[in-house]
Amino acid sequence: MESRCIICGLEKKGLKVKEDHVIYVIRWFKRNVSRNEKGYDLVVCRDCYKKYSSARSSYNRKLFAYLGIGILATVLWIAVGGIKLYSIAAGIVLIAFMYLLSLLSYIPGLDVKKPALEKGANARSDRSHRRE
Numbered sequence: 001m002e003s004r005c006i007i008c009g010l011e012k013k014g015l016k017v018k019e020d021h022v023i024y025v026i027r028w029f030k031r032n033v034s035r036n037e038k039g040y041d042l043v044v045c046r047d048c049y050k051k052y053s054s055a056r057s058s059y060n061r062k063l064f065a066y067l068g069i070g071i072l073a074t075v076l077w078i079a080v081g082g083i084k085l086y087s088i089a090a091g092i093v094l095i096a097f098m099y100l101l102s103l104l105s106y107i108p109g110l111d112v113k114k115p116a117l118e119k120g121a122n123a124r125s126d127r128s129h130r131r132e
């Protein structure tokens with residue numbers, strides 16, 4: 001199977017992207033709804049790794065912020081209106097909505113074991129400045 005980088009979109013070899021529930025849903029959608037699944041292996045190529053890891057951490061921050069807002073609003077609703085079915089249901093809907101909103105900038109994880117990933121990242125930071 002050919003592999004394609006999720007950052008630059010080129011056909012390249014690289015670190016494999018983890019096939020999580022989001023990728024699964026996208027693949028399912030492409031196969032059953034838009035019928036244009038190309039069947040590529042999704043990877044992050046060596047050149048894009050740095051870009052990928054900053055995009056991934058900004059996605060993670062965004063996800064936590066969105067979920068935080070959703071949970072906070074739910075807690076406030078319950079605090080103000082008391083524990084009612086309506087406020088709990090509205091909270092669940094809001095949290096689900098915030099989660100979907102975060103998926104607009106979804107960056108999947110990598111299917112690599114942690115030590116291998118860190119080794120790769122360290123090897124690369126020898127050549128460039130280390131910021132974090």
Ligand SMILES: [Zn+2]
Pocket residue numbers: 005006007008009010012044045046047048
């Ligand atoms: Zn790339």
